[in-house]
Amino acid sequence: MTEQLTQLRNEIDAIDDELLRLINTRARLAQQIGRQKSGTAYRPERESQIFSRLQQANSGPLRDEHIVHLFTEVISICRALEEPLVVAYLGPQGTFSEEAVTKRFGSAVTSIPCSSIDDIFRKVESGAANYGVVPVENSTEGAVGRTMDLLLLTPLKICGELQLPIHQCLMAQHADLASIRRVYSHPQSFAQCQAWLNENLTAADRINAASNADAARQVAADSSAAAIAGKKAAEVFGLKICATNIEDSPNNTTRFLVVGMQEVAPSGKDKTSLAMATHNRPGSVHELLAPFAQHCVSMTRLESRPSRASLWEYVFFTDIEGHQEDENVARALQMLRDNATFLKVFGSYPAA
């Protein structure tokens, strides 16, 4: 070993000692905060502010995404010392939903795989889980109807959102594509990879699975089959990755919501989600949306779904910029309460 290398490693050891001391000091402070505050340890607005501040302060060479990744884990461990959290997601292990849980909460939580979106909502409502992570829309395939319908029925609040780039892989027990007779995947993933499949696996039958991870699980027992799933599923089920990024759209992204019992305080950069309905007569939708224009509230999403109460009646799902406690948002919501035939505010939370 050269003298210079030894010197550099000694410097890293000294920095690691200092980091160790500082991280333990940080953990003790979080424990003190935990003893002082009432209610849950998880404060999405504070975590969002910490990430914004650190990204602004970051002068490299670490990239912002490295900083977020690193501090997600630091905060996750500190939070777990205050209160161990249980998070429900759409399983089995190895799904993109599981990745979404780790991206938002870090590794120091107990994550429980659920067999359906209904089951996630049930687990949180019953208190078996503190939070649930549910998919709400995909950039290629559009809205996840079941999540939107359940938001109408549940007392749960939206506490956060996150976006996960979805990169699909083809995986099998071996890399010999010519011997693949069957491809398993979730219908959404087949829809996202149509062009690649039509070009590269024309002869293989496409078989729907309950989830991508379930597809990978089936392929682990079938040497003439392949699965379309995320990288994590190949790890979990010991499969080889034969092709990566096979999705038709390179920007393929799924948006997830965090649902829980909590009303989240303002972070300074928030979103509010709600559903509303009005009379079925000329000009009524225009009138319904007028309060947003009048109080300078930007809408980032407007989507209609059947109300399920009467035939051909619709509920409008809307995301707006700002927190319910912001003055302009509060005024617009008050006008809506007066005008709409139905209004439900799902919550305000830090914008991703």
Ligand SMILES: O=C(O)C(=O)C[C@]1(C(=O)O)C=C[C@@H](O)C=C1
């Ligand atoms: O500031 C708090 O309320 C804390 O509990 C500390 C802390 C952190 O580690 O920074 C941990 C969990 C919360 O979600 C937010 C921040």
